[in-house]
Structures are given as C-alpha cells and as structure tokens.
Amino acid sequence: MDKNFTARRRRDLVIAAVLAALAALAPLVIKDVYVQNILILTLLYAALSQSWNILSGYCGQISLGHALYFGIGAYTTELLFTKFGVLPWFGMLAGGVIAAIIAMGLGYPFFRLRGHYFVIATIVIAEIGLLLFQNWEWAGAAMGITIPMRGDSWLKFQFMRSKLPYFYFALVLCSLAWFVTWWLEDSKWGFWWRAVKDNPEAAESLGVVVFNSKMGAAAVSAFLVAIGGAFYAQFLAYIDPESVMGFQFSLLMALPAVLGGIGTLWGPVLGAAILIPMTELTRSYIGGSGRGVDLIVYGTLIVLISLALPQGLVSLFSRTKAKGATR
Amino acid sequence: MTPLLETRGVWQRFGGLVANSDVSISVGRGEIVGLIGPNGAGKSTLFNLIAGVLPPTQGSIWFGGEDVTALPAAERCQRGVGRTFQVVKSFETMTVIDNVIVGALVRNTVMREARRKAHEVLEFTGLAARANVLASDLVPAEKRRLEVARALATEPKLLLLDEVLTGLTPTEAQTGVALVRKVRDTGITVLMVEHVMEIVMPLVDRAIVLDLGKVLVEGKPADVVRDPKVIKAYLGDRHAVSA
Numbered sequence: 001m002d003k004n005f006t007a008r009r010r011r012d013l014v015i016a017a018v019l020a021a022l023a024a025l026a027p028l029v030i031k032d033v034y035v036q037n038i039l040i041l042t043l044l045y046a047a048l049s050q051s052w053n054i055l056s057g058y059c060g061q062i063s064l065g066h067a068l069y070f071g072i073g074a075y076t077t078e079l080l081f082t083k084f085g086v087l088p089w090f091g092m093l094a095g096g097v098i099a100a101i102i103a104m105g106l107g108y109p110f111f112r113l114r115g116h117y118f119v120i121a122t123i124v125i126a127e128i129g130l131l132l133f134q135n136w137e138w139a140g141a142a143m144g145i146t147i148p149m150r151g152d153s154w155l156k157f158q159f160m161r162s163k164l165p166y167f168y169f170a171l172v173l174c175s176l177a178w179f180v181t182w183w184l185e186d187s188k189w190g191f192w193w194r195a196v197k198d199n200p201e202a203a204e205s206l207g208v209v210v211f212n213s214k215m216g217a218a219a220v221s222a223f224l225v226a227i228g229g230a231f232y233a234q235f236l237a238y239i240d241p242e243s244v245m246g247f248q249f250s251l252l253m254a255l256p257a258v259l260g261g262i263g264t265l266w267g268p269v270l271g272a273a274i275l276i277p278m279t280e281l282t283r284s285y286i287g288g289s290g291r292g293v294d295l296i297v298y299g300t301l302i303v304l305i306s307l308a309l310p311q312g313l314v315s316l317f318s319r320t321k322a323k324g325a326t327r
Numbered sequence: 328m329t330p331l332l333e334t335r336g337v338w339q340r341f342g343g344l345v346a347n348s349d350v351s352i353s354v355g356r357g358e359i360v361g362l363i364g365p366n367g368a369g370k371s372t373l374f375n376l377i378a379g380v381l382p383p384t385q386g387s388i389w390f391g392g393e394d395v396t397a398l399p400a401a402e403r404c405q406r407g408v409g410r411t412f413q414v415v416k417s418f419e420t421m422t423v424i425d426n427v428i429v430g431a432l433v434r435n436t437v438m439r440e441a442r443r444k445a446h447e448v449l450e451f452t453g454l455a456a457r458a459n460v461l462a463s464d465l466v467p468a469e470k471r472r473l474e475v476a477r478a479l480a481t482e483p484k485l486l487l488l489d490e491v492l493t494g495l496t497p498t499e500a501q502t503g504v505a506l507v508r509k510v511r512d513t514g515i516t517v518l519m520v521e522h523v524m525e526i527v528m529p530l531v532d533r534a535i536v537l538d539l540g541k542v543l544v545e546g547k548p549a550d551v552v553r554d555p556k557v558i559k560a561y562l563g564d565r566h567a568v569s570a
Contacts, residue, residue, distance in 0.1 A: 004459075005442075188432050188441075195418050195429045202416035205378060206481055207404035207433035263420070 012182060012265060020175050027164055034284075036163045040235070042276040043170035044228055048249075049256035049268035050177035051224035056254065057263035058181075058190065059217035060197025061111070064250045065122030068129040069099040069222040071245030073229025075133065078145045078239055081156075088157040092230035096223040103222035104215050111214045126250060133241040144240025147233070157234050166235050173231060174269070177224050181265055184220070193217050197263070225253070255298065259305055261312025270313050275301070329392040331356045331516050332377065332485055337386035339372050339540075346372040347383070348540045354485070359507065359517040361531035361548070363524060365561055369540040370520045371413060374489055377518070378410045379403040391484065405433060409483030411474035413490045413520075417462035424449065424458040426473055430480030445480055452476040452506060468499045475506065479515075486510060488519040492526050504530050524561075528552060536560065 023043070030036060048070070056062045076095030080086035086094075110121045134142045152159045159165045184190045192213040195203035200210045233239045260271025275298070282294040309315050330353035339347040346369045354360045362370050376383050379400035387396040395403055404410075409430075418426050427445035428438075435441035449455045452472050457465065465473060471491050478486055492503045507530060511517055521527040528534065528548040536543045536551060538560040544551055551557055 186438055188436065188438070191425065191429050191432055194421055194425070198418035198420055199416045201380070202412065202418065202477075203429065204400040205380075205404060205410050205412070206430045206477060207401050208429065209401045 009182075009186060016175070016178055016182070020171065023171055024168070027167060033163060036167055038277050038280045040163060040167050040170045041280065042272055043167070043174040044232065044235075045252055045256055045276050046269045046272035047170070047174040047177040048225055048228045048253045049260075049272055050174070050181055051221050051228070052253040053257045053263065053268050054181060054184070054193075054224075055214075055217045055221035057257055057267070058184075058197065059193035059214055060263070061214055061217065062119050062254075063122040063221075064119055064247075064254060065124075065126030066221070066225050066253050067245050067247060067249035068126040069103060069225040070229035070232070070249050070253075071129060071133065071241065072099045072102060073226025073231075074233035074239050074244040075139060075145075075229075076226070077230040078147055078233050079139060081147065082145055087155060088230065088234055092227055095226040095230045099222040099226035099229075100219040103218040107215050107218045111211055111218075123247070123250070126245070126247065130241050130245045130247075133245060140240070142240060142242075144238060144243070147237045147239075149237055158237065166231075169231060173224075173227060178265075178269060180220065180224065185265060189213070189216055194263070255302065257312075259302060259312060261314035264312065264314045266317075267312050267314050274313070328356070329389075330354055331391060332518065333389040334373070334377065335387045335389065337373070337376060337383045337388065339369070339376060339381075340384045345540050347376065350386075350537070350540070350542055352535050352542060352545070354516060354518050356484075356516055357511070357514065358533060359511050359519070359531045361527040361534040362518060362520045362537065363522070363527060363534055364537035364543070366522075367539075368537040368560075370537055371489065372540075373537065374410075374487060374520055378408060378487055404481055404483075407482075407484035408487065409478035409481045409485070410487040411471075411478055411489050411491055413493075415467075415470045415474055417465070417470055417473055419463040420461070422459050422461055423454055423465065423473060423476075426462050427476050427480045430477040433481045444482075448476050448480045451509070452479065453502075468495055471495070471503070472506070475510075479510065483515060485516045485518060488517060490520055490522060492519075493522050500526055524552065 026039065027036065030039065052063065052066050073092070073095035076098055077088050077091035080091040080094060081088055106125055110118060113121055133139060139145070147158065149158055149160055152161055154165070192203070192208045195206065195208050196210050196213045204210050229244060233244060236243070256271030256275050257268040258271070259275055260269065261267030279294045279298065282297050286293045305313065332354040334350055334352050337347055337350045338345070350373055362373065364370050375381055377388060379395070379398055382396065387394055389395065390403065390406060390408060395406065418429065424445055427448055428441050431441040431444040431448070435444050446455070446458070449458055452475055454469065454472055454476055457469060462470070462473060475488070475491060488507065492500050495503060504526065507517060507519070519527065519531070531548055533546065534548045534551045535545045536557050543560055544554045544557055
C-alpha cells in the first residue's frame with residue numbers, strides 16, 4: 001500500500017509537469033492578446049488560490065483577508081522601486097518576507113480565535129490595511145503609484161511590447177505554488193495542518209503544537225500571495241489601494257479553491273481554470289453596463305457546486321478512485 | 328524507584344464546583360492501573376490534568392521524576408504521555424493510516440519512517456486492513472481502536488485510556504482487553520478510566536476509586552470491589568449495609 005501512495009504522488013507530479021509543459025507551449029498557438037491576458041490572470045489566480053489553500057484549506061483557518069498580503073506584496077515592490085530604485089525582483093522577495101512577518105504578527109492574537117470569529121477578524125484587518133493605504137500620503141494615498149515604464153527589461157521586470165514574459169512568470173509562480181503544496185502535503189507540516197483542521201484537541205494530544213502549525217501555514221501562505229501581488233503590480237504598471245487590496249481579491253483567492261476542492265492539491269488549479277476565464281468572458285460580453293453580472297454568475301455557480309459537490313469538483317475524480325482503491 | 332506518574336495534592340475547581348480535591352495518586356512503571364468511580368467522580372478531570380489539557384488549580388503533576396505541571400499537552404506527549412479521548416476525536420477527513428502518521432511524527436521526523444511506524448502500529452492494533460479507509464467511515468469500535476493506535480504511534484511510556492472499553496459489545500470489549508494486555512506486554516504503563524467495573528477489574532493490577540473528587544479507596548481489584556465504601560459510592564447506603 002505504500003507503493004500505491006508513492007505511485008499516486010509520482011503520478012500527480014507527472015501530470016503537473018505535463019500540464020505546465022503544455023501551458024508553456026500555449027503561446028505558440030494562442031497569439032490573441034486578449035486571450036493571453038485571460039491565461040495570465042488564470043495562472044495568477046490559480047497560484048494565489050493555491051497559496052490561500054495552504055492556510056485555509058489544509059490548516060483550516062479560513063481567511064477572507066488575504067487581499068492584505070496581496071497588497072503588501074504590490075506596495076512593497078513598487079515603493080522600493082519608485083522611491084529607492086530597488087529592482088522589482090528584490091522588492092518581490094522583500095514583500096513576501098514582510099507579508100509573512102505581518103501574517104505571523106496578526107496570527108499571534110488571532111489564532112486564538114476560532115471559526116467565524118477568526119474569519120471576521122481577517123476581513124476587518126484587511127479593511128484596516130486598505131484604509132491605511134488610502135490615507136498614506138507618502139505611498140500615494142488613494143491616487144496610487146504609477147510605475148515608470150522605460151522599455152522592455154527583464155532586469156526591471158517590465159514589458160510593453162508583449163505579454164509573454166508576464167505569462168511565463170505567472171506560469172512559474174503557479175507551478176511553484178503547486179509544487180510547494182505538493183511537497184508540504186507529504187511532510188510533517190502537511191500532516192500537522194490537516195490534524196489541526198480536523199481536531200485541534202486531538203492534534204495537541206499527539207504532540208502537534210497547534211499554534212506553531214497555524215503560524216507556519218500563515219507565513220508560507222502570505223509569502224506566496226505577496227509574490228503574486230508584486231507580479232500583479234508589475235503587470236498593471238499602476239497600483240492604488242482599491243486595485244490591489246480590495247476585498248474582491250480575498251474572495252477571488254478563496255473561490256477557486258472552494259469550487260475546485262478546498263484542502264486538496266488540485267482544487268485551486270481546477271477551480272481557477274473554470275472560474276477565471278468564465279468571469280473574464282462574462283465581463284467582456286456583457287460589457288460595462290452589466291457590471292456585477294460576472295459576480296452573479298460566480299455566486300450561482302458556487303451555490304450549485306456546494307449543493308451538488310460539497311467537496312468541490314475534484315471529488316468527481318477522487319470519488320471513483322476511492323471506490324477502486326478500497327473495494 | 329520513583330513512580331512513572333504522580334499527582335501531588337491536585338485540586339481542580341470550576342467556579343464553585345470542586346472536581347478534584349487533594350488528589351494524590353501514583354502509577355508505577357509497567358502497571359495497569361484502573362481509575363474508577365461513579366459518574367461525576369472527577370475521573371475525566373483528573374485525566375485531563377494528567378494529559379495537560381488544563382493546568383490544575385493547585386498541586387503538581389510529576390512524570391518520570393520531573394514536574395510537568397506547567398507543560399502543555401503537546402509537550403507532555405513528547406515526553407511520553409499518550410492518551411485517547413472518551414468521545415472519539417478522529418481526524419475525520421484523513422485516512423486511518425494518515426491519522427496514525429500524525430502520532431508517529433512525534434518521534435520520526437522522516438516521513439518514510441513515520442509511515443513505516445504507523446503501519447507497524449496498525450498491524451499491532453488489528454487495523455491494518457482498514458489503513459486506506461477514511462476515519463469517518465470506521466464503525467465505532469474501530470474508531471476506539473484508532474484512538475489507541477494513534478496514541479501508541481507516539482511511542483508513549485504512559486498510555487492514558489479514557490473509557491476505551493465502554494459502549495462496546497462483549498466480544499468487542501474482550502478484544503479490547505486483549506489489546507490493553509498486549510500493550511502492557513510491550514512495556515507501556517497503562518492508566519485507564521473505566522466506568523464498567525466488570526470489564527476493568529480482571530484487567531488491572533491496581534484500582535483507584537474516585538468519589539466526589541477525592542480518592543476513596545486504592546488497592547488490589549479484589550479488595551476494592553468488596554470495600555463497603557466503594558459499594559456505598561456506587562450503589563448507595565442500603566446496599567453497603569447489607570454487604
């Protein structure tokens with residue numbers, strides 16, 4: 001039975017490698033900039049959702065405030081770049097580290113809260129972060145920051161002529177987030193997180209330091225989300241508080257994982273692959289007058305999925321597999 | 328030789344309610360000790376104090392000659408205290424083997440070794456055939472067994488069993504008794520809370536009877552069951568007189 005387990009893990013890795021390779025070749029066929037844009041966003045949200053899933057899916061601490069870490073990644077990168085000339089690559093890492101530290105600082109009081117109270121705290125904190133940035137003159141306040149574009153450069157990670165570099169970065173980020181999850185899944189941390197989610201008291205009795213597990217999950221999760229935020233800022237070349245720290249980002253990170261299967265390896269990728277193109281398409285077809293219609297479609301889909309498949313879309317695959325394995 | 332476990336003058340108050348008053352017990356290495364008493368005697372509270380779920384209001388708890396009163400549950404587990412829960416607390420979304428791996432990770436940092444250890448324990452507890460089933464799909468008796476398996480995977484010196492034999496059919500209970508003996512034969516000390524006297528008395532080396540939060544009687548099972556104080560606590564005054 002250990003062979004089964006190892007085989008399953010290896011199979012996941014092979015599937016991921018094949019998918020990543022296919023995605024890498026996609027731009028050879030897909031030349032349309034609009035479609036490329038959708039692909040970039042899909043990969044970005046898959047990465048974000050995968051990162052969110054570490055804290056909220058595996059460790060069970062539902063956060064609806066991850067927009068904060070997304071915004072911190074974006075702002076750290078752009079502030080360092082525009083004020084001090086620090087290259088975005090370093091800014092990106094700095095943003096990740098700062099987000100991880102803030103996540104742990106916030107976790108210190110909030111991981112004592114349980115269930116709904118924790119969720120509410122995350123929403124409130126992210127809103128406070130948004131307000132702070134809206135009023136912080138030095139950081140551009142509500143006006144935001146425009147990133148000076150001086151031609152295509154990998155060094156400065158900015159490209160005007162083609163979207164492809166952004167596409168490849170998003171692909172790498174998505175692969176990284178997936179791989180980190182894959183790797184952590186079969187580690188002490190992965191087991192600790194799932195134990196904490198299912199039953200903290202029993203976990204504690206088995207030597208799991210519940211508080212530290214949550215802190216670890218929060219740090220990894222926030223770090224990766226901030227990298228995504230830094231990327232998004234470079235991609236847009238302009239940031240303001242609402243466009244990188246708004247509540248919608250918190251939702252957009254949670255929804256793909258919930259739709260695809262919360263706390264599963266493939267859930268976020270699967271969810272993002274369906275949700276993001278659908279949102280973008282409804283948004284562009286219905287147009288400006290139909291603002292919010294995409295969200296209605298979203299909501300309806302989530303309701304339908306949670307009624308029919310409470311374990312998410314991945315359960316369509318695993319259900320048959322589980323039968324084959326046990327019987 | 329110092330006893331493996333000792334509670335010294337332990338008190339636990341919940342508001343105005345005194346759940347444990349001045350409880351001093353000790354458990355020697357290699358013993359099977361039964362902690363019995365009627366409902367509300369304070370057995371589960373004492374149990375939780377020993378496992379480190381909450382600190383005692385007063386008094387101290389010693390394990391392996393060290394004062395562990397201030398240590399949280401996770402650290403006591405690392406020192407060698409394993410426990411089960413009266414109301415089973417399986418990790419429901421995880422498979423049986425994964426449940427046990429969580430316990431095995433206390434002493435095995437390499438996943439491969441933790442997994443091997445977990446399989447060993449499943450073999451030992453007779454759950455090997457159910458390794459890849461979700462914990463939520465187990466029948467109640469198997470869930471009890473899983474509680475024991477998980478605790479054993481932490482390689483405890485002292486195993487605290489909280490009513491693992493209660494609510495089982497006679498056959499299941501007999502298998503349970505056999506398992507507890509087998510555990511003791513591997514050198515693990517067992518302290519078990521049980522409600523049903525008939526099952527535990529033949530199994531334990533020594534019984535400690537709690538009543539109204541205090542130690543009422545302590546001794547060999549055969550003596551304890553005949554003690555008028557115990558009969559009175561369980562059945563009331565009338566029966567104590569006739570005995």
